[in-house]
Amino acid sequence: MTLKVEVDEQRCVSAGHCVTSAPDVFDQRDDDGVVHLLDGAPPERRHEQVREAALLCPAAAILLRERDGSA
Amino acid sequence: MSDVLVIGASAAGLATAEALRRRGFGGTVRLVGAEPHPPYDRPPLSKQVLLGDWEADRTVLRPPGALADLGIETTLGRRAVSLDTARREVALDDGTSLPYGDLVLATGLTPRRIGAFAEQAGVHTVRTLEDTGRLRAELAGARRLSVIGGGVLGCEIAASARRLGLDVTVIDPAPVPMADRVGPEIGAMLAELHRDHGIVLMSGAEAEAPVVSGGRIAGVRTSKGTVEADVVVVAVGSTPATEWLEGSGLTLDDGVVCDARCRAARHVYAVGDVARWWHEEQGRYVRLENRSNATEQALAVAGNILGADRPYLPVPYFWTDQHGVRMQVLGRPAEADRIRMVERTPDPRKFVAVAEAGERPVGVVGWNSARGLRRARALLTDGSRPH
Ligand SMILES: Cc1cc2nc3c(=O)[nH]c(=O)nc-3n(C[C@H](O)[C@H](O)[C@H](O)COP(=O)(O)OP(=O)(O)OC[C@H]3O[C@@H](n4cnc5c(N)ncnc54)[C@H](O)[C@@H]3O)c2cc1C
Ligand code: SF4
Numbered sequence: 001m002t003l004k005v006e007v008d009e010q011r012c013v014s015a016g017h018c019v020t021s022a023p024d025v026f027d028q029r030d031d032d033g034v035v036h037l038l039d040g041a042p043p044e045r046r047h048e049q050v051r052e053a054a055l056l057c058p059a060a061a062i063l064l065r066e067r068d069g070s071a
Numbered sequence: 072m073s074d075v076l077v078i079g080a081s082a083a084g085l086a087t088a089e090a091l092r093r094r095g096f097g098g099t100v101r102l103v104g105a106e107p108h109p110p111y112d113r114p115p116l117s118k119q120v121l122l123g124d125w126e127a128d129r130t131v132l133r134p135p136g137a138l139a140d141l142g143i144e145t146t147l148g149r150r151a152v153s154l155d156t157a158r159r160e161v162a163l164d165d166g167t168s169l170p171y172g173d174l175v176l177a178t179g180l181t182p183r184r185i186g187a188f189a190e191q192a193g194v195h196t197v198r199t200l201e202d203t204g205r206l207r208a209e210l211a212g213a214r215r216l217s218v219i220g221g222g223v224l225g226c227e228i229a230a231s232a233r234r235l236g237l238d239v240t241v242i243d244p245a246p247v248p249m250a251d252r253v254g255p256e257i258g259a260m261l262a263e264l265h266r267d268h269g270i271v272l273m274s275g276a277e278a279e280a281p282v283v284s285g286g287r288i289a290g291v292r293t294s295k296g297t298v299e300a301d302v303v304v305v306a307v308g309s310t311p312a313t314e315w316l317e318g319s320g321l322t323l324d325d326g327v328v329c330d331a332r333c334r335a336a337r338h339v340y341a342v343g344d345v346a347r348w349w350h351e352e353q354g355r356y357v358r359l360e361n362r363s364n365a366t367e368q369a370l371a372v373a374g375n376i377l378g379a380d381r382p383y384l385p386v387p388y389f390w391t392d393q394h395g396v397r398m399q400v401l402g403r404p405a406e407a408d409r410i411r412m413v414e415r416t417p418d419p420r421k422f423v424a425v426a427e428a429g430e431r432p433v434g435v436v437g438w439n440s441a442r443g444l445r446r447a448r449a450l451l452t453d454g455s456r457p458h
Contacts, residue, residue, distance in 0.1 A: 013114070013390055014397060014441035015363060020448075032397075033441020051093055055086060055370060058362040060112060060132045 003047050004065040007035045011061040018057055022049035026062075035061060073098055073172020075376060076161060078151045079312075080104025082112065082362060083343025084177035085132055086369030092141045094377055100143045101169065103161075105150040105178075108200060109133070114362055116203040117227040118392050122234060123207065127200050151178075154319040156336055173376050176316070176327050176341040177369075180309035180360065185219065187280045193288030194281065194303045197228060209302050210235055217241075217291045217300035219278040221248035223391050225306035226261065229270055230393040240271040240298050242278050242291060252389075253398075254405045254426060257436050261393070268394045273298065309360070311345045326358045331382035332375045333368060342372045351382045361389035386451050396420065399444045402451045404434030414443040423447050 005025065014033030018026035025046055027036045042050055054062040075091055077084045080102045088100045104110070111130040119125035138145050150164040160168045182196035195206045206228075210216065216232045218225045221243030229239045241248065247258035248265065262272055273295060282290035282297060290299040311326040321335050322328040326347030329335045333348050341348070343365040347358035359368075364385060371383040390399045404410070407426030414423035423443040426434035432451060437444030 014399070015388065015390065016441060016445040016448075017363065019445065028442050028445070030442060032439075033444075052370075055090055055093060056363075056366050058082075058366055059114075063134075 001044060001047065002067045003042060003044075003050060004067075005037060005040050005042065005050060006063040006065075007037045008061045008063065009034050011059045013059045013061075015058050018053040018062060021053035021056060022046060025050055026053060074170070075100050075173045075175060076169055076171035077102045077175040077177055078104075078161060079177030079179055079343070079345070080106070080110050080145065080147060081177065081179055081343070082110070082132070082365035083179070083345075083369050084175065085110040085138075086366040087175050087177060087342055087373050088138070088143045089141060090370050090373035091376065092143065094373060096373075096377060098172065100141075101146065102138070102143055103146045103149055103151060103163065103169070105148070106199065107148040109135070109138075109145070109147065111200060112362075113198070116200065117197060117224060117231060120200070120203050121197075121207055121210075121228065121231045127204065130200065150315070152315050154316055154321070154339075156320055156339060159338065172338065174339045175372060175376075176335065176339065176345060177343050178312040178315075179344045181312050182305070183308050183310055185278065185305055185307060188219075188278075188303065188305055191281050191283065191288055191303075192286060193301065194305060196305050197224065198309070206302070206304065210237060213301035214238060215240075215300045216302050216304065217298050218304045218306060219243075219291065220304075220306035220308070221245060221272070221274070222306060222308065223249055223252060223389070225304070226265070226393055227391060228304050228306060229265065230268070233268055233270055233394075238271075239269075240273055240300070241265070242273045242276050242293055242298065244275060244277050246274050248272065251405055253400060253436055254407055254410065254434075256410050257398075257404065257424065260438075261398075264394055264396060309344075311347075311358070313345065328356065332380065333372050333383050334375065340372045340376065342368045348383060350384065352384055359385070359387050361387065363388045386448065397439055397441070399437040399441060400434065401436075401444065401448055402426070402432070402434035404436055406433050410436070413447060414440060425450060 012035045025039045025042045110132045153162045162168045188194045215238045218229045218241045233239045247262045250258035276293040276295040280292045313323045327341035329348040331349045331351045344360045350357040404426035410424045421439045423440045424436045435447040
């Protein structure tokens with residue numbers, strides 16, 4: 001399974017839920033707190049956290065594309 | 072495996088359906104919503120959409136096809152009209168009935184109206200895309216806006232209208248805006264922010280009746296005198312959308328009353344703005360009206376449907392954007408007896424304040440300080456829970 005992560009900075013409301021859920025994948029910019037993607041293709045062991053972050057993001061600013069390993 | 076039926080296709084209903092799937096639920100998931108639109112987001116309505124920075128379709132919460140890909144069956148433009156918990160069925164406004172294994176109530180709120188202002192042309196409430204479209208269209212040809220209600224929504228609408236160039240007056244009985252959410256000190260800072268941007272705050276004033284001229288609104292009569300206005304927004308809070316549940320046997324009291332696991336009855340759960348659940352740590356019923364709660368509670372409800380059996384114990388969180396300031400609020404700062412600045416910068420427009428009741432921190436307010444706010448979050452949690 002591969003998981004591609006994208007963030008929409010325009011939508012982000014700087015809530016930081018993503019950083020709390022998956023600190024190795026998301027960070028927040030210093031000045032305005034807008035999401036900063038650290039890892040657009042995180043390893044499998046982070047997938048659960050990333051899915052949780054995408055669900056919790058109150059601005060629907062995290063987009064996930066999942067593919068089976070065969071693809 | 073039983074089926075889950077979700078009534079209300081907005082932030083909370085959508086997140087519950089998605090969370091069930093993401094956690095491997097294999098049964099049928101049906102999402103029914105009264106609005107004709109696919110699930111969309113409300114916070115931008117008083118901000119980007121009202122300002123015209125975003126087209127309406129940018130508020131859609133998931134790309135087309137995403138729900139179908141997850142195997143979530145969506146029925147839009149259909150209203151639930153009654154619930155039979157004995158037969159485990161929900162009747163819809165087209166005369167059909169849907170059975171359920173577990174039911175999730177996610178019907179949100181309806182804006183409260185003021186009797187004297189109801190049905191008057193030029194008077195608006197804001198909850199839906201249509202509401203926002205109508206208001207935006209009217210503001211385009213107007214000069215003066217009166218906002219009745221200095222809560223979060225009223226303040227945001229006032230700020231957006233000001234940026235659109237209108238003369239704006241906010242009418243509210245309280246001395247400062249949003250004090251019930253952030254306490255008097257931060258409320259006073261907000262008042263100053265609004266005044267600096269040219270908004271007239273009519274504090275300590277009660278809106279009494281519309282002033283009408285030639286069928287159109289011309290102003291608002293208040294306990295402190297009359298304000299002229301071409302457009303009026305009523306933002307005096309909202310009531311849980313539970314009328315359709317009268318007689319169902321559920322306890323309805325300022326929302327759908329639930330136990331600590333957000334369960335209203337056997338196989339019935341409530342989530343989001345409509346849910347009032349027993350908060351085990353606070354020992355009281357709590358209902359939250361904010362966007363983060365919609366998704367967090369959805370995760371909790373999905374978990375409990377799947378057998379997690381865990382109480383819902385969130386740290387309340389909301390944000391608001393006014394005049395270019397992003398304010399973020401954790402916990403319940405209005406319950407504090409004092410505030411203490413913990414992170415100050417040379418820039419007075421950036422700070423983090425902790426609200427304390429006695430020695431105990433009960434809330435954190437960040438003013439243009441997203442990262443500082445996240446650091447301070449630890450003060451409100453024991454660190455064992457992620458949120
Ligand atoms: C203009 C505006 C700005 C906001 N800004 C912020 C903000 O900046 N920050 C923040 O934290 N929060 C904000 N909020 C609050 C946030 O949007 C809500 O907390 C959130 O929408 C709650 O989601 P919900 O799914 O519980 O309810 P809702 O979004 O109200 O959705 C309920 C849905 O159920 C449908 N429904 C109702 N009755 C029935 C029925 N009988 N049958 C079928 N469907 C039904 C409704 O049509 C609606 O689509 C804002 C709200 C508004 C209106
Ligand atoms: S959770 Fe969403 S809104 Fe919050 S910082 Fe992350 S991307 Fe932005």
